[in-house]
Amino acid sequence: MPSLKALRMRINSVKSTQKITSAMKMVAASKLRRAQQQAEAARPYAIRMGRILNTLAASVAESPNAPAMLAGTGKDQVHLLIVVTADRGLAGAFNSSIGRAARTRARTLEAQGKTVKILAVGRKGRDYLRRELASRIVGDISYAGKRRIDYGDAEGLAKRVTAMLDAGEFDVATLIYNRFQSVIAQIVTEQQLIPAPPVKDAAGNDETTALPEFEPDEETILARLLPQALAVQTYTALLESAAGEHGARMTAMDNATRNAGDMIKRLTLNYNRARQANITRELIEIISGAEAL
Amino acid sequence: MPINLEIVSPEKLLLSRDVDMVVIPASEGDMGVLEGHSPMTVMLRGGVVSLYEGERVTESLFVAGGFAEVTPERCTVLAGEAMPINELDREEAEKRLRDAEEAHAQVDADNLIEEELALERIHSARSMLEALDGLLTGH
Numbered sequence: 001m002p003s004l005k006a007l008r009m010r011i012n013s014v015k016s017t018q019k020i021t022s023a024m025k026m027v028a029a030s031k032l033r034r035a036q037q038q039a040e041a042a043r044p045y046a047i048r049m050g051r052i053l054n055t056l057a058a059s060v061a062e063s064p065n066a067p068a069m070l071a072g073t074g075k076d077q078v079h080l081l082i083v084v085t086a087d088r089g090l091a092g093a094f095n096s097s098i099g100r101a102a103r104t105r106a107r108t109l110e111a112q113g114k115t116v117k118i119l120a121v122g123r124k125g126r127d128y129l130r131r132e133l134a135s136r137i138v139g140d141i142s143y144a145g146k147r148r149i150d151y152g153d154a155e156g157l158a159k160r161v162t163a164m165l166d167a168g169e170f171d172v173a174t175l176i177y178n179r180f181q182s183v184i185a186q187i188v189t190e191q192q193l194i195p196a197p198p199v200k201d202a203a204g205n206d207e208t209t210a211l212p213e214f215e216p217d218e219e220t221i222l223a224r225l226l227p228q229a230l231a232v233q234t235y236t237a238l239l240e241s242a243a244g245e246h247g248a249r250m251t252a253m254d255n256a257t258r259n260a261g262d263m264i265k266r267l268t269l270n271y272n273r274a275r276q277a278n279i280t281r282e283l284i285e286i287i288s289g290a291e292a293l
Numbered sequence: 294m295p296i297n298l299e300i301v302s303p304e305k306l307l308l309s310r311d312v313d314m315v316v317i318p319a320s321e322g323d324m325g326v327l328e329g330h331s332p333m334t335v336m337l338r339g340g341v342v343s344l345y346e347g348e349r350v351t352e353s354l355f356v357a358g359g360f361a362e363v364t365p366e367r368c369t370v371l372a373g374e375a376m377p378i379n380e381l382d383r384e385e386a387e388k389r390l391r392d393a394e395e396a397h398a399q400v401d402a403d404n405l406i407e408e409e410l411a412l413e414r415i416h417s418a419r420s421m422l423e424a425l426d427g428l429l430t431g432h
Contacts, residue, residue, distance in 0.1 A: 038304075041304060041305035041306070042303060042304060042305070044299075044301045044305075044306040045301040045302065045303045045304075045305075045306075045371060048299075048301060048362065048369050048371055049371060051362065052334055052360060052362050052371070055334065056334065150304070151302075151303040151304050154303075211332075212331075212332030212333050212334050212362075212363070212364070213331065213332065213333045213334070214333070214334050214335070215319060215320065215321055215333060215334075215335040215336070216320060216321065216336060220336065221334060221335075221336050221360070223406075224336060224360075225360060228360075228373075231303070232303060235303060
């Protein structure tokens with residue numbers, strides 16, 4: 001049985017932990033709201049960009065010299081995995097589930113005799129993958145210390161990927177990130193960026209059937225639009241991941257706060273029992289001492 | 294007969310409303326878009342998007358390049374960056390022009406794409422300054 005003093009100290013330490021976790025939960029909740037708003041605001045551009053890209057892709061699909069970003073390099077030997085995680089931990093399984101997915105993917109690809117390269121976005125993912133896939137990591141990016149991710153960050157990342165493609169450093173690029181579904185569910189998503197996946201044409205969409213004119217020609221627009229589209233996709237993924245991170249942290253901290261509460265209850269019970277036992281023992285000692293006289 | 298105009302930047306939807314005509318700075322010259330325009334996808338250079346209601350310009354925005362999608366019913370401008378003309382800042386514009394010229398000086402002359410991008414940045418910055426001058430002369 002621990003001493004009264006030890007129990008008191010335990011209780012106090014758990015109480016301060018609980019204060020920290022509940023504050024973190026509140027911070028995560030407000031950050032989540034902001035991240036969701038940002039993701040919401042970015043959606044219109046992404047949708048319209050997708051629409052333009054669809055019509056363009058439809059009109060150059062048959063062309064033999066479609067750019068590599070759209071049609072791929074014609075091989076699928078070298079795979080680039082862009083792994084998006086958070087820069088901070090204490091968010092439940094948020095980072096490790098991405099890490100696990102990336103590792104599984106890398107192992108599968110390597111079993112098929114492919115070469116894997118990893119671009120780690122976020123500090124946690126880099127640290128996780130470094131443990132066993134260190135030789136595959138070709139670069140890492142961290143947004144630690146930034147209050148919010150802006151479009152420029154995504155553009156920078158997209159530029160880096162484009163430069164790698166131009167240098168022939170990979171054939172297929174896949175983005176692995178957590179898609180925000182709800183506060184308790186973040187879905188690990190693998191999205192192929194390059195070559196752009198075949199366009200899903202919604203049936204009954206008359207708009208795409210009438211091909212518009214292009215000014216200047218398709219190829220020029222496409223050459224400019226594709227990097228932009230890549231940046232938009234990355235931006236969307238980064239925002240989803242940020243929202244997911246805060247959601248995951250909120251849930252994790254909520255659980256932690258509840259667990260701390262349970263623990264305090266249990267410790268307080270023990271403490272009171274020990275206190276009463278002490279009193280009873282002292283009484284017995286006094287009474288039996290008095291009787292002995 | 295109005296046409297629905299939307300201006301979006303990657304970070305948000307900036308404007309969405311019905312106008313009578315809109316003039317967009319297409320890469321090969323300014324282009325007026327009225328309702329019933331044939332479908333087009335155009336690239337934009339840096340310049341001013343003007344919204345017409347009746348015969349008057351009711352609003353002007355500076356866009357720093359981007360794309361526009363025109364259909365008979367609507368005109369969607371995907372701008373890299375867009376801001377109302379009266380919020381433009383001369384210092385900022387001049388700084389951009391300097392930066393763009395510096396960047397252009399460093400570009401490897403053999404790299405045609407880079408060269409073109411750098412030139413476009415210069416043009417975009419210049420048109421930002423021109424937009425400011427237009428504002429001063431009450432144009």
